[in-house]
Each structure stands twice: as structure tokens, then as C-alpha cells.
Amino acid sequence: MQQVIIALCVFFGALGLFVTGYNRVSAGIMRLVGPWFRNRLGERTATQSQAFMTGLGAGAGSGVMSPVVSLVSLLDNGAVEIKHRFWVLLGINLGATFVYWLLALAGFRLGAVVPALALIALSLPLPLHHRLGRSILPDLLFGLALLILGIDFMSGRTTILPNPDFRYLFETLDLVALGVAAPAFGVLLGVALSALIRSSVGTTVAAMSLLIRGWLPFDVAAGIVLGANVGAALSSVRAASALNVDARRTAMSYLAISLAACIWAALLVSPLVLLSEMAVTGTGHTSLATQLALFSTVVHFLNPFLLLPMQRLIGRLVERITAVTGTNTQHTRNFALTLLPESFPEALNANLFRLQSGLARMAELSYDILMIVINATQVGDDIELDTERVIAMRDEIKALESDIAIALTTTVQLSCSREQAEWIQQQQRTAQQLSLIADDCYKTIRLLFRSYQKNYRFHQESRDELFDFTSKILDFLKYNSDFLEGKIDKPDWAVANSMEERIDKGRDKLKQRVRKVLKKDDEVDIKAELVFIDIVSHLEHVGDRCLSIAESVRTTRSERTKLPGHKE
Numbered sequence: 001m002q003q004v005i006i007a008l009c010v011f012f013g014a015l016g017l018f019v020t021g022y023n024r025v026s027a028g029i030m031r032l033v034g035p036w037f038r039n040r041l042g043e044r045t046a047t048q049s050q051a052f053m054t055g056l057g058a059g060a061g062s063g064v065m066s067p068v069v070s071l072v073s074l075l076d077n078g079a080v081e082i083k084h085r086f087w088v089l090l091g092i093n094l095g096a097t098f099v100y101w102l103l104a105l106a107g108f109r110l111g112a113v114v115p116a117l118a119l120i121a122l123s124l125p126l127p128l129h130h131r132l133g134r135s136i137l138p139d140l141l142f143g144l145a146l147l148i149l150g151i152d153f154m155s156g157r158t159t160i161l162p163n164p165d166f167r168y169l170f171e172t173l174d175l176v177a178l179g180v181a182a183p184a185f186g187v188l189l190g191v192a193l194s195a196l197i198r199s200s201v202g203t204t205v206a207a208m209s210l211l212i213r214g215w216l217p218f219d220v221a222a223g224i225v226l227g228a229n230v231g232a233a234l235s236s237v238r239a240a241s242a243l244n245v246d247a248r249r250t251a252m253s254y255l256a257i258s259l260a261a262c263i264w265a266a267l268l269v270s271p272l273v274l275l276s277e278m279a280v281t282g283t284g285h286t287s288l289a290t291q292l293a294l295f296s297t298v299v300h301f302l303n304p305f306l307l308l309p310m311q312r313l314i315g316r317l318v319e320r321i322t323a324v325t326g327t328n329t330q331h332t333r334n335f336a337l338t339l340l341p342e343s344f345p346e347a348l349n350a351n352l353f354r355l356q357s358g359l360a361r362m363a364e365l366s367y368d369i370l371m372i373v374i375n376a377t378q379v380g381d382d383i384e385l386d387t388e389r390v391i392a393m394r395d396e397i398k399a400l401e402s403d404i405a406i407a408l409t410t411t412v413q414l415s416c417s418r419e420q421a422e423w424i425q426q427q428q429r430t431a432q433q434l435s436l437i438a439d440d441c442y443k444t445i446r447l448l449f450r451s452y453q454k455n456y457r458f459h460q461e462s463r464d465e466l467f468d469f470t471s472k473i474l475d476f477l478k479y480n481s482d483f484l485e486g487k488i489d490k491p492d493w494a495v496a497n498s499m500e501e502r503i504d505k506g507r508d509k510l511k512q513r514v515r516k517v518l519k520k521d522d523e524v525d526i527k528a529e530l531v532f533i534d535i536v537s538h539l540e541h542v543g544d545r546c547l548s549i550a551e552s553v554r555t556t557r558s559e560r561t562k563l564p565g566h567k568e
Helices: 002-041 048-062 065-077 085-107 113-123 136-155 167-173 176-197 200-212 218-240 245-267 269-279 285-321 347-376 383-411 418-453 462-484 493-520 526-554
Strands: none
Touching: 002 048, 002 065, 002 136, 002 176, 002 200, 002 347, 048 065, 048 085, 065 085, 065 218, 065 245, 065 347, 085 136, 085 200, 085 245, 085 285, 113 136, 136 200, 176 200, 176 218, 176 245, 200 218, 200 285, 218 245, 218 269, 218 285, 245 269, 245 285, 269 285, 347 383, 347 418, 347 462, 383 418, 418 526, 462 493, 462 526, 493 526
């Protein structure tokens, strides 16, 4: 029994090696196919077949989890609106079986420990020659090496310990005697393992390896393959639990699709297994792994046809499960910046989109604060209450800035592309500028409140002039807020620059007006006019911050420029 436990520890250690390597490869490939995937998702005229082919391509390129998490994060950020998400998800499942075929035909055929070590040696010096962001090539090489080593150790091709006698374990579990219940036992194993390691591909390769080593019968291994997608879907539901309703419904739809495939395939497992064994004969490593790959392909090829009549029923069921309540809406006043754990595939890109939502919330609050300020320029009796509201909203902006800064500090240390690194820098600068805008608005309303308390008398036209000046700044802030919320792809620098020029002209005009009043009006309240100049200066700083945000976006080739609808 001790020998069995040691062998299982070695096996699962090798599985961890494979999953680590595969996640690196999958993330690298997703960087390449991600822009194409997002652009295809954004095509509003796409048909069901085109949506299916989009999912098929993404799944074939990087498996299941990366495209699903990417899709969920795009929907949460409002970057895309998908009409046929059901068919995209079906395509992802079928496309991922291409990865199973590739691993079965190549990974289990070639003994490649020496080439794997050579790939690691090649990958080590490559990051040293890249200035900003990490190159995809070293991640692909290093990930591929770990992937190969994991398969070699799991399949027993590279022997670490003698293959133990598992008859005791089989007699204890009595897997053969389970009969029709054996696939159900395999499904439960597959769901648990896939949810634990967050990788349906890793779970499938584990099933292939267990089958090849004779540790499990074929029908149990087939059940593990069926449960793998359900476990991955549970992980996606967990990832989307704190996101908006579209993201949650997409994750829940994926769970429904995977669960339906698992149920009907488990009921028909005997003919499906027989078909796989008849189509691919032999008992060698490659043959057994290919039989499982074929089994999975047949299931996900038939699944769209079987679920077609149930599409609307599944949609209504998902909508009922994820119904929006008063405390579970897409936009709430108490915004929660919830990020995905780094261990999730495509977590980096998903979190950058989530952080963009945090910036959009900061911009929304900044706009609301400036709206309060523009009303306070009329210096009414509610100015004390307005000041308290500004302080509370400023504190919320400061808290968001702190959360975003901590997240970005962690994120920049991860493996990222040049575009992602630049996007991180742009988000850092934007968060700082929005926080400074909140400070300027706070200083402005404090001066207005002080003027009210001391009964300062500004010149006659001051209220109208301040209102008009602040309106120009409000328009500029709204322009930047629309970009951060995804309503426009990228601010036009010429438009931003013209807005800043209007603000500068307005500032000069107001300051000249004060100088004239000070010279010609003997009864002028000098303290009031000096406070007026300070108010204008603080408001002008808000315009300067808006220009800085537009400038950072203009000079950054971020991942956002690759979103659907963007035009260079």
C-alpha cells in the first residue's frame, strides 16, 4: 500500500508539472489568437455557424478555460455583446478536442526528455533580450518542455519508480464490478479533479495516462473525460460569481452545456466506447490515448445536434438561476473590485479588463463630484451637505485607487506581453490622475464652503462665469469617462486638445476679469476675488488631469486597441 501511495504522489506531481506547462503554452497562444477571438466576438452580424466556428478556433488554439474566461471577462467589461454565446461555447468544447488529439498522437508517442531539457535551456536567456513586457517565445518553449516532462512521468515512459501492483486498489474499489456505475464513478473523479486543478485538458491527459498504465479501465477513464468539462465549467462559474449578469449567465450556460453532454454521454457510454475501440485498434500508448480523444470528439460533435431543440429551454433556465435582484445588479453604488486568482487561465487579461471597470467607476465618481461642484458654484444653502457628499465620494475614489494600485503592482510582476505591460502603465497613470481630480474637486468645494461661511462677495457675474467654466471641464471629464466605460474606443487627441484650449482660454478670461475688477471697483472684496482665482486654478487642474489621461491613452498601444470596433 505504501508503494501505491508513493506512486500516486509521483503521478499527481507530474500532473502538476503538465498543468503548469500547459497553462504557459495556452496563455501564450491566447495572446496570439486573443485579438482575433475578441474581434470575431464583436461582429454583430455573425450567424450561429460563424459563432460556432469562432469558438472552435479559440478552443483548438488554447483549450477550454482560456477562451471561456476571456469571454466572461469581455462580457463583464461590456467590451462585446454576443448574440450567439450558446454556439460559441459549443464550439469551444469541440475545438478543445483538437488539443486532446495533438497530445495523444504526439505527446504519448515520442519519448522526449532530452528535447524537453533542451527547450528549457533555450528558453532561459530569451527574456533577457526583451525590454518591455515578456516575449511569448520563452513562455511557449518553457511551457512546452514542462508539458512534455509531465506526460513522460505520468505515462510511466520515463520511470522514476517501478510500476506498483494496483490489484489491491482495484479489489478495494471493485471498479470492474461496478458495471454501468463505473462511468458515473469516473465522472465524479473527473469533476473533482478538473475543479481542483482548473484544467479540463490536464484532467483528460491524467485519464489517458491512468488508462495507459493499466490503473483504470476504459469506461472509468471515459467518465473522467466527461467530468473534466463539468469541473472546468464549475471553475468558470466560480470565476464569474462576482461579475455582471451577462458574465454569470455565460458561465452558467457553459455549465449547462457541459453537464448536458456529460449526462447523455454517460447513459450511452457503452456504444460510444465500442465505437472508439473499433475505430482505433491496438493497446499501445498512442492507441489508447487516441481512443479517449476520439471518444471526447464524438461526444462534443453530437452535443450541438442534441441540444439544438433545448437551446431556448436552457436559456430560460439560466436566466432564472442568474436572475437580477435589487442587490445583484450590474451597476451598484458600492462597486466591488473583485479579481480572478492568478491560477485561472487568462486571469491576467481578465483582470486588466476588470481593473478597467474599476477605473470607469473612478471616472463616474469623479464626474459626479464635479457635478456637485458645478451646482455649488451658485453657493446655495446646501453647500455644507454638498461638501460632506464630496468628502464621502472622494474617500471611495481613494479606496479604489489603493485597490487598483495594489492589483497593478502584483500584475506587472506576472508574465505579460508588451501591449499588456503598456496597458498596465496606462491604468496606473489614469488611476493617479482620477484620484488627483477628486482632490482638486475637494479643494474647490472647501473654498466655496469657506466663502459661504465668511460671506465673501464675488463680483456680480462670478456665478455665471464659474458655471460656464466648470461646464467646459465637465465635458472634458465626461469625454474621458466615456472611453474608460468603453463607450468610445479611443479618445481623439485633436478633440481632447481643443477641449483643453477652451479651458485655458476660459481660465485666462476669468483671471483677466478679476484683475479688471480689482483695478476699477473700489468696493471690491479683495479676499473674495483672491479665493475666486484659487477656485479657478483648482478647476483648471481638473482639465489638466483630463488632458494627461487622454495623452497616456494616445501614446499607449494597449490591448484595448485590439477590441472589436477599434479602427487604427
